[in-house]
Amino acid sequence: MTKISIILPVFNGEKYIKKAIDSVLAQSLTDFELIIINDGSTDCTPNIVNGYSDERIILINQENHGPGNARNQGLEIAKGEYVMFLDSDDWFKCDAFEIAYNNAVKNDTDISIFQIIKYDDGEYSQNDWFNLNNFSKDFEDRVFNPHECRDFLFDISVSACQKIFRREFISKIDAKFPEGIYFEDMPFFFYTFLSSKRISIIKRHLYVRRKHEGSITEAIDSKFLDTVEAGQILMDIFIKNDWYDMYKFDLLAFKINGPRYALMGIEEKYKEKLYSLIKKDYDSIKTTQYYDDYLENLGPVKRKFFLDIIESKSYEEFKTLNQTNSSPAK
Structure with a gap:
């Protein structure tokens, strides 16, 4: 079985999609499939993706239905032991898959959560939310259940891109992203997190989140x-x-x-x-x-x-x- 399925939805992502794909192909763990859902792009995104010949890339072309639907389409065909998500304007650190996968397997987790670092025009920055600072040291290097986080549940980052999920677990609880709306990460997170039995955190920055004007949460529109x-x-x-x-x-x-x-x-x-x-x-x-x-x-x-x-x-x-x-x- 493939170790990890990476689900990457993209809509008109020609400016950044190559960086995202390259970060996957450069991983130290090489046993993965990269499922790219082209969600009705009208720019050069399909041409850029078609320029890759790596057999681990699976391209799905569909009409524009939004990020929730695109991620659900990826989950439908994913065959990996674990699932990770990538936004088309972000990228993974080169050892992200190896570290996340090894942690998940070692701890037999449904969900493992890692740190995100922010990138803005050449500058990197950190914040408490993405750094998992709401988790005390007592949560490090062990497995815990979601109700241990009762006092700070709503202060945990909801980003799907910050986690590695056991695919069998996602399938068993029939977890789906809401479709037709933005902020689809939020309901998905709370449902999967509270349905899980075994969770761990990884205090390593494995994912880079790009800040730019087109980011969903950068402009309140x-x-x-x-x-x-x-x-x-x-x-x-x-x-x-x-x-x-x-x-x-x-x-x-x-x-x-x-x-x-x-x-x-x-x-x-x-x-x-x-x-x-x-x-x-x-x-x-x-x-x-x-x-x-x-x-x-x-x-x-x-x-x-x-x-x-x-x-x-x-x-x-x-x-x-x-x-x-x-x-x-x-």
Whole structure:
């Protein structure tokens, strides 16, 4: 069996795709398959990929359906013992596969999480999130279960590219990325992480994340309208899997904060649209058994935001009600 399947979705990635592919082909561990899903690119991406003759590369061409669908297509055909994900503008360190695979096999893990380093126009930088600094030293060099991370679960990086997954585990729990929205990593992470039995961390920078203007999270634009639906999907996951009661305090704060931060920072032309999506979501919550949980568990700033959305009838009215709530404080 092939040791690792690398799933690389790409849409109009001609500027960076060669660096991504080359980083895979240069790995010290050579027993892998690289599944590239060309998600309807209209630039030179297909020509660049077709320029490679390596038999380990599998190219799937499809119409544009978004990153969630592309990753799911890759999972459908993956044959590796383990699965890793790569974004088309990023790259792996040359020993990433060897280190991640050896750790996963040695510890018999469902998921192993490694560090990411950021790259911005020639400069490398680190942050606590990608460095896994939320994990104390007690988590290093051992296997743990997800509920040991209960106190900081929502402070763990959700990036699928930061992890190596046992493929059999992914298949057994039927894990899929949400399709048709951005921020598809988030629901996928929480479902797989909380479904796992054996997890480990690797305190090594194995993945390089490129920062540039086209990165999904670098500009708060129309993509952030999807924070509402992503939060709804997340709530469903916790409820259906009986994780809600254990995590509801932090879960509800997390669900409110995504759209709240987005509404504060999104481009002005999208604010009314995002407000409307949030209001529709909150109005529906008011009719459910979970409404009182929001009122009882949210901190004062998030609770005010929640109620101001419900009580307002327009974005302009909301701004008046919420004018004291302009900072990201808890």
